[in-house]
Amino acid sequence: MTFRTDKGELLAGLIIAVIGSCFLFGAFDYRVGTIVRMGPGYLPMAYGAITLFLGLLIMLLSLGRDGEVPRPSLRAALAVLLSIASFGLFLPRVGLIPAILVAVLIAMRGDPDARLKTSLILAGSVALAAWLVFIEILGLTMHALRLPF
Amino acid sequence: MDVWNDILLGFEVALSTTNLMYCFFGVFLGTFFGVLPGIGSLAAVSILMPITFYLEPTTALVMLGGVYYGAEYGGSTSSILLNLPGTPSNAVTCIDGYPLSQQGRAGLALFMTTIASFLGGTFGILALFGLSPIIVSVALAFGPAEYFAIMIFGLIAAATVTQDAPAKGLAMVALGLLLGTVGTDINSGVARYDLGYFELHEGISFIALAMGLFGVSEIIISITSSVHKPFNQKVTFRSMIPTGDEIRRSVMPIIRGAGIGGLFGALPGTGPSIGTFVGYAVEKRISRDPSRFGKGAIEGIASPESANNAAVQTAFIPTLTLGIPGSSVMAVMMGALLIHGVAPGPQLMNNNPDIFWGLAASFWVGNVLLLVLNLPVIGLWVRVLKIPYRFLYPTVICLICIGVYSVRTSTFDVALVLLFGLLGYVLRMLKFELAPLLIGFILGPMIEENLRRAMLIYRGDFLEIMQRPISGSVLGLTFLLLVWTGWKIVHNRRRRTREAMDLALSANE
Numbered sequence: 001m002t003f004r005t006d007k008g009e010l011l012a013g014l015i016i017a018v019i020g021s022c023f024l025f026g027a028f029d030y031r032v033g034t035i036v037r038m039g040p041g042y043l044p045m046a047y048g049a050i051t052l053f054l055g056l057l058i059m060l061l062s063l064g065r066d067g068e069v070p071r072p073s074l075r076a077a078l079a080v081l082l083s084i085a086s087f088g089l090f091l092p093r094v095g096l097i098p099a100i101l102v103a104v105l106i107a108m109r110g111d112p113d114a115r116l117k118t119s120l121i122l123a124g125s126v127a128l129a130a131w132l133v134f135i136e137i138l139g140l141t142m143h144a145l146r147l148p149f
Numbered sequence: 150m151d152v153w154n155d156i157l158l159g160f161e162v163a164l165s166t167t168n169l170m171y172c173f174f175g176v177f178l179g180t181f182f183g184v185l186p187g188i189g190s191l192a193a194v195s196i197l198m199p200i201t202f203y204l205e206p207t208t209a210l211v212m213l214g215g216v217y218y219g220a221e222y223g224g225s226t227s228s229i230l231l232n233l234p235g236t237p238s239n240a241v242t243c244i245d246g247y248p249l250s251q252q253g254r255a256g257l258a259l260f261m262t263t264i265a266s267f268l269g270g271t272f273g274i275l276a277l278f279g280l281s282p283i284i285v286s287v288a289l290a291f292g293p294a295e296y297f298a299i300m301i302f303g304l305i306a307a308a309t310v311t312q313d314a315p316a317k318g319l320a321m322v323a324l325g326l327l328l329g330t331v332g333t334d335i336n337s338g339v340a341r342y343d344l345g346y347f348e349l350h351e352g353i354s355f356i357a358l359a360m361g362l363f364g365v366s367e368i369i370i371s372i373t374s375s376v377h378k379p380f381n382q383k384v385t386f387r388s389m390i391p392t393g394d395e396i397r398r399s400v401m402p403i404i405r406g407a408g409i410g411g412l413f414g415a416l417p418g419t420g421p422s423i424g425t426f427v428g429y430a431v432e433k434r435i436s437r438d439p440s441r442f443g444k445g446a447i448e449g450i451a452s453p454e455s456a457n458n459a460a461v462q463t464a465f466i467p468t469l470t471l472g473i474p475g476s477s478v479m480a481v482m483m484g485a486l487l488i489h490g491v492a493p494g495p496q497l498m499n500n501n502p503d504i505f506w507g508l509a510a511s512f513w514v515g516n517v518l519l520l521v522l523n524l525p526v527i528g529l530w531v532r533v534l535k536i537p538y539r540f541l542y543p544t545v546i547c548l549i550c551i552g553v554y555s556v557r558t559s560t561f562d563v564a565l566v567l568l569f570g571l572l573g574y575v576l577r578m579l580k581f582e583l584a585p586l587l588i589g590f591i592l593g594p595m596i597e598e599n600l601r602r603a604m605l606i607y608r609g610d611f612l613e614i615m616q617r618p619i620s621g622s623v624l625g626l627t628f629l630l631l632v633w634t635g636w637k638i639v640h641n642r643r644r645r646t647r648e649a650m651d652l653a654l655s656a657n658e
Binding site: 008009011012015016019020023026030031034035036038039040041043044047048050051054055057058061064065070072073076077079080081083084085087088089091092096099100103104107108110111113114118122123126130134141142 | 316317319320323324326327330334336337339341342365368369372373538539540542543544546547549550551554555558560563564566567570571574575578579580581593596597600601604605608609611638642645646
């Protein structure tokens with residue numbers, strides 16, 4: 001007998017169940033206690049158990065249906081996430097302006113039609129505008145530009 | 150009457166120069182973000198929240214409120230002109246709004262939206278003014294058992310009412326509850342799930358969670374799906390004026406929409422989305438000629454838009470009077486209030502009447518600003534829609550990063566945004582609705598506190614909670630809701646199986 005399942009739903013339920021069980025087993029590191037004298041682990045255990053149950057429920061409901069695992073758009077996701085990562089890395093070390101330049105340039109890679117010249121212009125304008133608004137006008141505590149030595 | 154004094158006080162606060170200015174900013178920025186397809190009111194409020202940290206609490210909330218209803222309005226502009234809802238609750242506006250713009254009557258649609266939104270919002274604000282004192286006086290008799298019951302109801306309602314897949318909605322709430330437990334437990338001082346990072350000792354940064362889950366994931370999805378059909382019409386003033394017949398046909402829908410939206414907005418857990426759907430459905434059912442709907446019936450815009458703004462305003466009622474967020478955006482607002490050290494709840498009206506009434510009054514001021522701002526400035530928004538998305542999203546990414554970093558001058562938070570952005574994207578790819586997660590995250594610690602207190606008072610007798618009149622009936626409602634949800638799941642499966650069988654049978658003939 002072949003199992004018909006909605007694979008996307010199955011995966012969804014699996015992820016939820018896994019997260020739930022991680023929290024559930026982690027909760028036992030803390031004292032659970034009783035309902036009258038709840039320890040720090042009581043509600044995390046309860047929530048973790050509920051999450052695990054719901055994850056299994058979703059997996060169960062996926063049986064008997066059809067469906068595929070949705071395909072993510074890797075290019076966009078990588079561009080955005082790497083852009084944020086680079087911002088976080090560059091900002092404390094080299095300052096706001098280089099961080100923005102790098103972040104914008106990386107982010108624009110996510111759009112297949114983006115061209116280098118437009119990217120550079122946009123990066124420059126955003127960096128300039130951000131410097132004006134956030135550091136000069138609003139006075140946030142971050143370096144605009146510094147040497148990492 | 151005492152309330153009049155408070156209302157006057159409120160307007161005094163709301164009309165102060167600073168608050169007026171920031172209200173304007175909020176409305177303007179909110180509309181701008183709302184117009185952008187892909188960024189909804191939730192993402193807009195999350196992204197602009199860090200900017201409000203340097204402001205007074207009232208001013209911060211005034212601005213965020215402006216962002217909220219501004220974004221809801223801007224979202225309808227995108228729905229009408231591009232058939233792309235700017236926010237989830239604007240999806241209904243597409244149905245009759247887009248055909249209207251295709252018939253060359255975009256100006257009319259936009260005008261009616263503005264008017265309907267204003268009137269609906271005014272109704273919601275009147276409800277806020279009128280009902281809040283009553284609710285507060287009742288709420289002072291609420292104990293932890295009542296709060297616990299209402300919060301649970303809000304969670305279940307948020308998870309199940311607007312969802313196609315209630316199990317997934319509940320899973321999101323549960324996940325939010327779990328994420329809410331991360332941090333130091335107040336009662337025992339134990340740091341839960343901190344993985345050795347001291348930055349997690351105060352819990353997951355709410356901003357990082359909200360911006361990552363909603364802002365970042367929204368951006369990733371929008372990059373790939375931005376279908377930009379250029380909008381070519383010119384929208385003139387004259388085209389905006391409705392005919393007498395259209396005015397006449399819109400009056401009752403606006404009134405009905407306001408009532409429906411106001412009701413759903415005030416219930417904890419449900420918000421503008423369901424209000425607009427129900428408003429549209431009611432109009433269609435009541436109408437003498439239902440076939441007009443979907444082809445540009447003016448009632449199809451007037452009612453949902455009025456419901457939308459009414460719900461947006463009444464959602465503040467449970468948030469401000471009880472401290473229970475009425476929707477995920479309200480959860481963000483509450484987060485903002487808490488960060489400023491203002492605890493929403495029944496005491497807010499008594500201890501800080503200037504904050505409460507100032508805020509309420511500012512909503513009306515904001516709605517007026519919305520009206521005044523948007524009628525002449527429609528052309529600007531139309532032009533915004535012509536900017537290619539590739540210029541906008543890197544800017545928004547930088548805004549998010551700067552915003553999150555500036556809260557605690559912490560790159561750890563930026564890393565959190567990254568992590569939750571990834572999680573948010575994965576979850577949305579797997580067709581989870583993220584909004585219930587935020588409600589679970591905010592309500593989790595409050596539920597724990599109230600449950601603990603209730604258990605102490607009633608010495609572990611859970612049945613006590615069910616026997617007290619208010620909490621018992623609320624829990625009963627919740628149980629009915631769960632039963633209905635269970636039935637819905639079973640019903641959906643049966644329907645799907647039947648459809649599949651019908652398909653198979655007809656293929657065999």
